[in-house]
Amino acid sequence: MAGTALSAWFWSESVWLPPGYTWDLLVHAQHFNYPKFYDVWTYPFLIAGAFIFLRYFVLTPFMFTPLAAALGVKDTRIRPPPPNAHLEALFRQYRSHTPVEEVRKAAHTAGWTERQVERWLRQRAMSARTTDLGKFCGLAWEVLYYMVYCVFGPLVLWDKPWFWDIRHCWYGFPEHDLDTDVWWYYMVALGFYWCMTITHTFQHRRKDSNQLFVHHILTIVLISFSWACNFVRIGTLVLVVHECADIPMLVAKMCKLCGRQSWMDSLFVVFLLLWLSTRTGIYPVWILRSTFFEAHVILNVWYPVYYIFNGMLLSLLLIHLGWTYLILRIVVRKLQNKQIDDVRSSTEYSADENDDDSCKKD
Template identity: 35%
Template sequence: MELFSEWLWKQEYWLPPGITWEDMAQIQGSACPLPRDLLVTLPLAVGFIALRHAFERVAAVPLSRLLGVRDKLRLRVPPAPSLEAFYIRHSRQPTLSEVCNLAKHSGLTQKQVQIWFRHRRNQDRPSNTKKFCEASWRFVFYLVSFTAGLASLIDTPWFWDQKECWRGYPQQAVEKVHYWYYLTELGFYWSLLLCVSVDVKRKDFKEQIIHHFATIVLLGFSYCANYVRVGTLVMLVHDSSDFLLESAKMFNYAGWKKTCDVLFIVFAVVFLVTRLVIFPSKIISTTLILSMEVFEPFVGYYFFNALLLVLQALHVFWAWLILRMAYKFLFLGKLEKDERSDDDESEEDEDEGGEEEEQTPWRKRRIVLDSKLAMMTSSCVLNNLANQRANVCSTTPKAR
């Protein structure tokens, strides 16, 4: 373990050539970035979880009622011990062979077993109130974080001139306000990672875990390597659009569609400007090019910039999804479906007479064609009835 620790914290990995950890410990300032400081983020994460629980109970739930958030009424499944045991221990979506086996042991038909599992899954789906509370908690944090970060950075020289990020690097003193700004953000993302298993599970559940883990690694490494100045700019750029997205979600769950659409358009504009213009031109350029005027490349330089480039690739992907949604809104008149990375899982049909869940593509197309044919047929029947009625009315006076 000691050998692993020595290998992990080799100064050649974290610091430019010629700089040692002893040199970093001699930094004069209100705070010195040291690896042991990261231990503070764990109790901060626990504190965020407790604060979130209190916030949702005291503020978020009453606010959801005030804005008119409504939860869907879902049918409660009848007691079925064998089905419930299979649902909890094995799978929430049994295969056809498993359905047949469960039907034999439970005394139900296969259709009844399928309906029971469908209703049981819907019963576990999060309510709009729960989703609203999660979005409101993230909205409050991102808004406070962005406001506090902007207030702490607007008077710093590196906020206006990114060359100042590297003046005296890596032996740069870290102010207390930036020390807590950094560790608070890191603690918040730890809390998100710890709560991801109990939060609303979305289609990008695995991507969320990867994103939170990558963010924690990026923040932790940049702190230890004293990339604090440029790191604060990265956090500020991301927080500037995140709180707008969460506010749009809140009004979406409340059913305020017009307000949600307006907020989403504002979010899209801010996202595209900050992530596709400011982030690559002001931040990535300074970490890749301007930093080389101060020190020679080292392992930490390549690792940090590789993470930033991966982050920029994600920005391009999300921007493409946002632009596609904006096209649908502007030219088709509505947002048909949320194509963002945090799109909720679709609600399953709770009608007992509905089609089976796992429909093949050709079956879905056949259902659509059948519905269109039915509409055309009914339209033809109505037209024939109307024509016959008109003919009767036109011939009546002649008969008289």
Template identity: 30%
Template sequence: MALDENGVSEIEWERLYNPDNSIFLSGRKLMSEVNAIIFLVVCTNIFFVIRFFFQHYVLKPIALSFNMRKSYTARFLENGWYTLYYISFFLIGSYVYSQESWSIFPTMNIWLGWPTQPFSTLFRTYYLIELSFYVHCTIALFFETRRKDFNQMLTHHVATFFLVGCSYWYRYHRIGIAILWIHNIADIFLYSAKALNYISKEVKNKTIQIICDGLFVMFAVSFFVTRLIFFPFTLIKSSLTEAYYVSVEFPLFYPTNVALLTLLILHMFWFFLIARIIYIKLFKSKDFDDIRSDSDEDEEVKPTQKGLEAEPTRTNKNTNNNKNNKLTQTKVSKAAQKKNE
């Protein structure tokens, strides 16, 4: 279906004058997005290809240069890949937004003119690539290192995919880019801190550990500001109130707001874990590293079959030390008894 100079199709113009949301579920709408669907599938596969080459030909040599143990390497490759993505698409999203003629404040700008708001080729391409990334994330989650918050991450990815996909389909792309942008900020600091953390564990370099802890603090601050203040009190508030006043027949009003509130609940859960890390650091004088396994499986690899290469765990070391101490105490007590006899 042909688009005008602003990237608006006949269907959006038709919906403007006819408040019938079934237009968005029609066969005509589906046919108009066939190229977008093909582009989405292609980009999802490209993400896996780029990820493979970046991890194996850029990140893996770095891990080998630090003699990183196998139990850390897989997580280092994952976190390094996500660091690259979030930095890149935070910058790309910032550029796309800078090319738009509207501003997010006042927030009524998000909704005014819907559904015929301009949707440029650059904006549309960026949006579809972001959507394909979350398809890639959802699939990759089943192949990555299993983490304790697997169910929460799966819920997060599904909710995000639903929001981004629906916002593209129904042309709520203005609030969509704002949500994507604020979520990319904190993740830059999170994944870069986690990647550096695995290097720090190997080299035991104090400077790297300080940088790592500094990135974690920046992650905590940015997470709180963007996801617990700006997200609920600006974007969710706008979606719950202003969107309704702009169009009484607002499509997917309840499902999209339920998805937004689901993300908010997940953010509150994760910030509880962040606050606990900070508490342990400040009041129990422990490193941030002591609790990072809360989001990961146990750090050490335990041998499950003969011939499996694995480093000895801290638990095994402590157990051996305890056994040696008990044997020593037993020998000393027996010697003392013989002496008394």
């Protein structure tokens, strides 16, 4: 009974639907196909599982690893320090941010100097890092997905009126028919982001790990939310705008791992232009302008989901602006005659050169 009441409260038609519509009317409509909400909690997980299997058991061993070897990417690993149960527990608790007081206590317990404890923790952290080969394979997977999806998007949307005139996202809303190709476009995107969210939990931390995780979760929520409200048309435009900019940056990272610095610099310029034009240009000017200023005029209604949806889209823009700040830091470094470094993928842990030399590789 409590569960039914909670479900009725959460799915309140006065919150989710425009005035005059009910869930029963939309779901059982005969003249158009309304999205079924349970689709986003079933098929994407199957697709995510297929993606994980394809990535780790097919593409990585049989395609990405041989490609990395051909390009000279090494699978070098830092030798782990001698086993020490107490320090291992300390490392697992604090990772690379062990408080000074804890280091002091550990040194006293082990009968070591604080410097020896710090060196052990540093070597342990370095041995846990993802190898260049692992990074290359992960990047290759993302490049392959985004390239296929960037082709898939325009193919799906080319004959859709809202691709050419965004106001068609609001004309006749919410009685929009869901085409089969658009259904697949949504399910594949959700499956990929679930795949990335699941694998994110056991990957090595990066400077933007928290931002990236929030981005994945927000994207999943936003896609699922737009599906439930049949904001699918505007959702497809958000997806098609967002995916293309990542490709040159991912390829640039691969070039860095292969030692092609000049290629990386050139691709970074392409990435910067695409990022600024899509994430901070087309997205707010084309999409947010329509959702904020055109939608309510065409629909001539105001209801809670409209504000929630716009809030999510605005949150996505704020994350983009945060990443843009990191990217522009790279530009400043380059203008200062420093080598381009990918701030978005750097690890949160860095060791000094002397300690790097002391950690012998296998």
